[in-house]
Each structure stands twice: as structure tokens, then as C-alpha cells.
Amino acid sequence: MMTDIQLVELTVNGERHELVIPPRRTLADVLRHDLGLTGTHVGCEHGICGACTVLVDGAPARACLLFAAQVENSAIRTVESLSGPGDELSDLQRAFADHHGLQCGFCTPGFLMLAEGYLADEPDATREDIREVVSSNLCRCTGYQTITDAIDDCASRRRAALQSALLSTQDGSTA
Template sequence: MTETRDITLDVNGKRHALSVEPRKNLADALRDDCGLTGTHVGCEHGVCGACTVLVDGRAVRSCLMFAVQAEGTAIETVEGLASEDGELHPLQQAFWDKHGLQCGFCTPGFLMLAVGALRENPEMTDVEIRELVSSNLCRCTGYQNILTAVRAAADVMRAGTNG
């Protein structure tokens, strides 16, 4: 018999009561137990960034965090970015408008990484944005359109229209 722990995760403002093995990572709990499949699992070693979510506003590689460690925190996933009426977050809109995605596998990780960083520092320079996005892997776009999209979203978010 496998040991489980009862936990409650606050994800995108909704509470999820779960019973998980202590070794289950946050990415798998979000996908398997909460039904939030926007968080993608790539390398399972914290290298690729596809599993990036925000925990208490900070970017975290959810494949490296146990679900039990996330109890009592506020977790944000890509599913929580758009408004309830379906309006895209400025970053999502910028990725769409500036062609910052191709296959889309890495996109949720980039979105969550950039949202957290832009909330912290909406005045990021192009050099800072380049350094930020270099921590996530994309095999399709060559990064230029991702950089352009993050810059465009930063301009919108700084203007205070959403974020």
C-alpha cells in the first residue's frame, strides 16, 4: 500500500483537495489531479522550463517541487492568465500577435516565467528580457519573436491595461 497525504492546493484562485503520494511533483499533481494540463512536462530535471508556474508570485519549475511543498501557497498556471470572460492576458495576446510560438509546447512555461518577471519589474530592459527567456528552451522559434512578444507585453502592462 502506498502512503498518501491529503493536501489542498490553491491554484488560480480555486482550491483543490487532493490525496497524493509525498513524492509526487507539483507538475504531475496539477496535470493529473487538478486537470490543468497547460503545464507541460519536458525534461523532468528543471532544465527546459516547460513546467514553469508561479508559486506565491515567483517562477518555479514545478517538476522540481513536491506537491506537498505547495500546500499553503498561491499557485498560478497558464490556465489562470486569461480573464474569466476569455480576454487574453497582454502577454498571451502579444505571443499571438508577434508570432512568439510555433508548436506551443514551451509556450506556457515562457508565459508564466515572463508574467512573474514583468509583474516584479515592468521596466525590464531588452538585455534583461533576453537573459530571462534564455532560461527556457524552445526548439522552434529561434527566440526572436518570443523576445519581441515579451517586450510588447511589457509595454502594455507598464501602461496598466492588464497584468
């Protein structure tokens, strides 16, 4: 016999939550309606558009396709986790702004989380790799050139910062 509600414990953006929800409640609905994290957008509700992309244990995932119960005991990150103190933009968010990688903004959170997860796994991604990855999400306004430019710029800056830190460590100087 299936119960109408269940207790689910989720860690979202580093904060633990205990929720009593229907077993078939999607992660997207929990994030938006139960936790008030409206940066996760719901577009197609079929996993096609990517607007609902979040990170589950560091990997990009479509929140509309996951039941919240499926990701219990996983580390979930939403777009709200990207900004720093005082809502300071992350390097990736800044790159999107600098390269005009957004217009209406509906798809932007999904692209940001897709890119954040991808760059964490593939810091040496080429422009062609990035172009292929972003093709998995849909944008009707900007086209993909400015989004690819933003992610490529962020990846280049992260690589340069890492290289600088490594050189500083080897020189014995402080970073």
C-alpha cells in the first residue's frame, strides 16, 4: 500500500531540510514550492529544455525528472548557491553578464548550473566541448554563441587562476 505522504530529508545548498511530501513530488516542485528556491525554473516538465537543471552530488540533473525521494541524502545545489556574500555574482554569473549570455533570463539558471557542474569535472574543456554541452539546454533568445563565450571565458579565467596559484606555491610566495 502506498502512503500519501512521506518524510524526506534533503540537503540543499548546504542546508538540511526535513519535508513531509507526497512520494511522487518532483525535486523541482520541492525546491520551488516547499523551499522557496524559485531560481530553479520549470519549463517543459519533460526534461527537454534544461531550465530546471540543478547539481545533484556535483552532476547536472533535471529537477523536473527526479522525485525528491530519489535524491535523499544527496548534496543538491541550485542557482541560489552560486552568488557570494551580499549577493556578489560568482565568476560564472559575471561571465554571463559580461558576454550578454542572457536576455529574458528564463533559461539562465539551468545553463549556469549545467556549466558549473561541467566545468568542475572538465576544467580543460575546449570551446567545442562547451558548445556540445550547452546544446543540451534550450534558449530561445540569445542563441548559443554568447552562452558559449561566457562559459569559455570563465573556464579560461579559472585555469589561469589555478596556474597562478600553482606557480605561487612553487615559488614559495603567497597567493
